Amino acid sequence: MIKNIIFDFGDVFINLDKEATYKELAKLGVTEISEDMMQQYYQYEMGLISTDDFIDFFYNKFNIPKEKLIYSWNAILLDFPKHRLDFLKKLAATNDYRLFLLSNTNDMHISWIQNDWGEELYNEFKSYFEQFYLSHEINLRKPNTNIFEFVLSENNLQASETIFIDDTQENTNAAQELGIHVWNNCPKTEDVVNLLKRKEFIA
Known part of the structure; x- marks a missing residue:
């Protein structure tokens, strides 16, 4: 579960x-x-x-x-579709899951995002997560397995009760090695808003 x-x-x-x-x-x-x-x-x-x-x-x-x-x-950074924010907001409101963000993000990128989104939207997005882990703040990066071990340990999570969503195959492979459920999503054909339709969430 x-x-x-x-x-x-x-x-x-x-x-x-x-x-x-x-x-x-x-x-x-x-x-x-x-x-x-x-x-x-x-x-x-x-x-x-x-x-x-x-x-x-x-x-x-x-x-x-x-x-x-x-x-x-x-230049790599594009838009943040509103329907994904709406999905996250509704998911957080259910209190059915503990939500975490784990991103390989550097200072220049996150500064651009904060400026582009504005403080209100950025803080709202961040508020939906129990922990908001950025690689440059925790001195760890994916796909090194120690970053996943860190998140599991810091939050007393069981790998078998956890799913990790990432578009990069080597990152999901590393998480899977630790027994974490994974979804290696393809951004061109898949959308995170369909997460709860996956088999891991269907009894």
């Missing part, structure tokens, strides 16, 4: 264009993603380096000005 629901953020609630940042960086002369770039990204996503350090890395390596890097970095 499912008692706990852990949601990803991007391409579950907010829509993403995952190629947009690569396209924008290519316009600035960054046509290949190197290993040191990925390591900087992982460090930044876990909050182990600051936004200024991350921006300086790209400036020193590619001479990309701060404003252009911020624009390119946030």
Whole structure:
């Protein structure tokens, strides 16, 4: 029986264009993603380096000005469909499940979202979750299994009573290794609002 629901953020609630940042960086002369770039990204996503350090890395390596890097970095972020907020609001109101958000999100992205949505909408969205875990705040990231172990342990959750929804296969695979139920949703064909129609919720 499912008692706990852990949601990803991007391409579950907010829509993403995952190629947009690569396209924008290519316009600035960054046509290949190197290993040191990925390591900087992982460090930044876990909050182990600051936004200024991350921006300086790209400036020193590619001479990309701060404003252009911020624009390119946030190009991935699209809209937040209202029907998903309505679904979350109704789900939270039932008190049938403990709700959590677990997202690989960096400081630049969440700052853009807060500014784009406005404080009222952002705080409303956040209020529907018992815990709101962002990778750069907890220094952990998916698909490393320790991030799931952290959420289970911190909240006394049983893996067998928990489902995790994420659009990235390696993330759901990692959660599944720990005995967590998973839904690897495809954002092009599936919508989180149909969650309760899945077999895990049907007696």
